[in-house]
């Protein structure tokens with residue numbers, strides 16, 4: 122395990138000096154200077170208010186110290202960067218690459234230090250023995266290496282999340298610090314073991330308001346980290362061991378996404394040596410969702426993470442189209458792996474009858490038996506199509522060279538045949554005849570051709586799919602790529618391999634690169650030692666990566682994103698219930714170690730190819746290597762909204778274990794009935810949104826409708842009306858979305874339009890409606906014409 126420190130930032134062993142630069146443990150009493158500030162403010166010094174003010178003043182002093190230390194470290198990092206930029210590099214490619222690499226390293230480090238500015242410290246633990254620990258986004262130590270702040274991911278900070286009154290684990294008091302900018306705005310204490318504190322301490326204890334404050338804050342359209350208020354059951358998942366597939370199942374709003382992202386940050390910190398170099402991939406359902414979560418990991422100081430939707434996971438292909446549900450379901454079915462395998466095999470052809478070839482007056486023949494033998498040898502290598510092709514070609518050239526030797530009356534030994542094979546390679550006729558039997562392929566062209574050529578499709582699917590199913594796959598050549606084509610492209614690419622025309626040359630290249638690499642690592646180790654660089658933030662391997670090659674200063678994530686065969690140290694899959702079996706195969710290829718965090722809710726499955734059980738989803742890629750953890754508390758949706766949402770789902774026959782809401786909520790959901798006419802519905806929507814704005818005085822709102830083709834006119838009218846001057850303050854804060862787009866998102870207030878229409882629009886319409894109803898943090902309005910769905 123790494124110690125997770127950077128130069129000047131504290132280690133994570135958890136040893137702490139409590140407050141002050143002196144490094145000596147301080148007692149549990151607050152300082153007298155803070156007391157005088159409360160007197161100046163007019164509160165009686167021993168009243169609860171006076172005590173709180175003293176404590177706030179004390180925490181302010183401490184926070185000032187932390188920021189001053191952070192500023193020091195930052196300015197040192199800036200100075201080093203300036204020096205790197207000023208220094209002249211040796212004018213060689215290696216020298217320039219090295220300079221670029223250092224530049225990128227220090228720039229990234231500065232970005233990481235900047236990212237922790239907001240809410241640098243958010244907690245304090247007072248241990249029963251008198252020790253005090255401040256918990257924050259990073260570890261910080263003073264010049265004398267005394268710890269000022271413990272990184273939230275360090276073992277010493279675990280008690281901050283795990284201690285409860287029933288099992289305090291040596292913690293007497295847990296304190297949350299509320300801050301704005303660099304100012305302490307409040308404290309919130311929980312007493313876990315009162316015996317460890319004296320009477321004066323007790324006057325400031327108020328309970329766990331920090332969580333409630335976080336839950337009821339207006340949303341901003343971007344997910345925030347929850348590092349200050351992670352709850353015990355969530356923290357256990359964050360800190361769970363790295364190996365195997367960890368499934369996090371939980372109802373809406375239980376923090377699955379938040380927990381998965383914090384887990385990624387935790388794993389990068391704790392196992393930096395093992396996974397930072399290969400990176401972490403986070404897969405989320407849509408670009409809108411990725412934009413919603415994109416700030417969480419940087420705010421936790423982690424930038425080397427690749428975010429992708431399933432549609433973007435095949436480099437070079439943007440799969441923006443969608444298939445109709447039954448086609449999507451078929452393409453996600455594991456039988457497609459067999460279809461693709463067969464289709465590739467059918468591009469390795471036999472020869473029906475001999476083909477004569479003349480070569481400078483010599484007559485030779487491409488023989489059916491030789492082709493059959495070459496094909497079976499090539500297949501036996503087990504290599505992908507494009508690589509196995511060299512075995513196929515070699516064998517046939519050898520056979521033809523033997524014939525040529527005989528025709529020229531040369532000795533038929535290996536050496537002669539090798540020479541003649543070189544000559545044969547230069548003949549266009551020979552190359553054409555051999556190529557026709559075993560062409561080099563590219564994944565995109567191959568799949569396009571397969572789906573647009575009925576005869577090929579029939580041959581590849583025979584005995585594997587029903588005839589009617591095979592017809593579903595058929596489409597014109599050059600059709601746009603759909604989301605469900607992506608795992609098929611990946612399957613093809615895996616079976617045909619990269620287009621290697623000169624394998625021997627490639628092998629030589631690999632050996633040369635390996636030798637250079639060893640040298641680069643040795644050099645980087647020396648650099649790290651000399652510069653005293655942070656071992657945890659940057660390993661010698663990572664630094665060597667940057668010294669190497671033309672893309673020397675590319676980050677891990679930049680390299681990984683463009684390389685289909687890149688294997689990650691850990692993969693997080695969000696909204697995993699939507700992932701098809703074929704897509705699981707693709708994701709599994711990205712992480713051979715199967716170190717994965719898979720989060721989802723089976724009750725929210727809406728895609729036709731999605732999962733109904735975790736075993737169905739995961740057994741084929743990680744049999745016996747997956748385990749499930751549950752989250753049970755809904756932090757988003759108040760109970761007043763959850764109850765009808767759950768009743769609706771239950772009434773449709775879907776049985777789920779409902780999470781308990783952390784809040785009852787202030788508003789009952791409202792229901793508005795309108796005529797089925799678009800103008801009337803749009804008007805009702807605007808009325809609902811205006812009422813939300815008046816009730817909440819700000820925040821983010823969503824209007825959720827069935828897919829555009831169903832309610833296009835209503836959404837069009839709503840969007841248009843929002844441009845009118847009377848909605849000027851609202852326009853930017855209202856999103857009009859279809860049920861497909863709201864997966865994983867949340868809003869202060871939500872208006873759901875035509876619930877019966879949403880249910881009717883797809884096979885899993887009830888789950889879609891459940892997703893829509895569970896998006897609000899405060900208020901829900903349902904607009905309907907005709908009847909309401911059962912249970913609602």
Ligand SMILES: Nc1ncnc2c1ncn2[C@@H]1O[C@H](COP(=O)(O)OP(=O)(O)OP(=O)(O)O)[C@@H](O)[C@H]1O
Nearest residue numbers: 347350351352373374375376377378379756757865
């Ligand atoms: N411990 C916590 N402290 C503060 N806020 C929290 C906590 N846990 C969850 N939340 C908040 O609850 C909301 C829901 O979290 P999140 O989106 O991660 O849930 P989810 O389980 O992925 O939901 P869904 O499946 O419905 O998309 C977010 O605003 C998140 O910040």
